[in-house]
Amino acid sequence: MEKNYTNIDVLISKAISGNATPEEMHELEQWRSAADSNRVLYERTKKAWDRSEGYLSEEQLNQDKFQLTAEYSNYLSGKIKRISRQSFIYKIAAVLAFPVALGIGWHLFNGGEKQLQLSEQFCEISSPKGHVSKCILPDGTEVWINTGSSVVYNTASFNRGIREVELEGEAYFEVTSNKENPFVVVTSHANVKVTGTSFNVVAYSDSQEFETVLAEGNIELQFNAGNRESLDIKPGQRAVYYPANNDLKIQQVEADMFTSWRNGELLFKDATLNDLVKELERIYDIKFHLKPQTLGNFRFRGMFSYNNNLIEALEKIKKTSGIDYYIENKEVWLRKTN
Template structure:
């Protein structure tokens, strides 16, 4: 019996000698897992059993402390990133809309947060977020505007309207789309623009410099032709140019530019076209009407605040 006990003891001692301190520590911890587990007491029993000195305990406590600290740092990092992401989304969702309008009889020029410049013609309106340029460069628009867009390949500049959307990276273009007009017109001076028809399903169309797009609102048809696009921005210099335009279109332009009310009494006049160039700063509404009358195609008179054409 003594020989058998000695054989078992020798085998156990031989096995223990091949294990590391960590393996021994795990073994002794598992051995007592049926009792309420106390880490410090278990380690103390293990130290007495193996003859491990006090420095081992200090090393273990140091390891435990830094393990907890490392987990805390990781959790803190995750919490920080999550809080930043949620905070950023919350801030963006709380951005207010900024509304810019050019009253009838006047024009407005402004610089957007991304450095782009916009001229708004009389009776025009533009709405964009207070966070414009943070995650996107998108704005809603109606009327007439001349846009000089700062280039940003990673964040396209989008002008949205009911009839057609215009997307650019960096360019100069004139966009005319008053709600009451029968046509929406985009004329490109520099760069390239993408046109998305909102009235009729079709592929995205593109404009090159010195080209003009006309969208017919009644049919949704989009036509692209060559044009003298520099003339499209004359209004920014207070010049009114009518190039064989129909009288109803001219009347709408005069009403916006001079803030007056004009009625066409003679229905036949609605199919009449006129050519003329006027300087708003030097010529008032009556000067313009006098020159149109000199063509012999119409006459005008005023009753109260309304000007009638016949």
């Protein structure tokens, strides 16, 4: 039976950068011996590494290596990978993820002399289902990434002018103040521009709405479509934007109700069962059904913890609302008890 090697990209990068343990070197050797294609991939990657060293000073290598080592420590709760918008350099971007230098991929491993543009190297931090991840960006900004969400930023241009990150899903930001270099969260529906503040953003690409809640400071909301001008949001305000009809709603809210998830808690105050179900589906990666559909209008208040399992969450709903449940084919059905 063929052995399943996991994280082989990381293993290669640690070996060619001199950071692999004896056990990891032994595992890598087993992988190389398993197939000729594995050996070829390793040799080509090592060649790319060797060629790149002549183009980067030792000071640059050490600086980038230190930065990636620090990033790796901060991102233990998430998943880090190098990605590129140019598909032909994707593999080398992946195998040189960490702890090697940001600028290592100067040569492709097909023997060519093409140079890689550092502006095309990106770092993605994602949070797996049922977990909240926290990371620290190069400028010191702290980011909490909700379950099933991800943040991407350009490793070369970040903190050089505009500090820009792309968000898919939900994240909470505590942005390091820097009036000269604005911080911008880019999403599919709207962007959030700040210089230093704390705020939450919900922007799923498959959703027809965008939401941001400001905890403190100031943010500028910029719309990607329609004729709306930029809008300044004040602390304690929640902005919900519907791009389909260019509708915008501003509410005064308790920010903690919308940001408590970063502590592994979900707080609901006069929320509908539909709202609750939407969050539980994201946390537990399971489909809910309501019988009848009008059950979704039931008002609910309470707290759920990410540490609770699915059954504990369902039992809490049952005890507080009288709504029963059953699980069939990995799907949850909620129904009103007689």
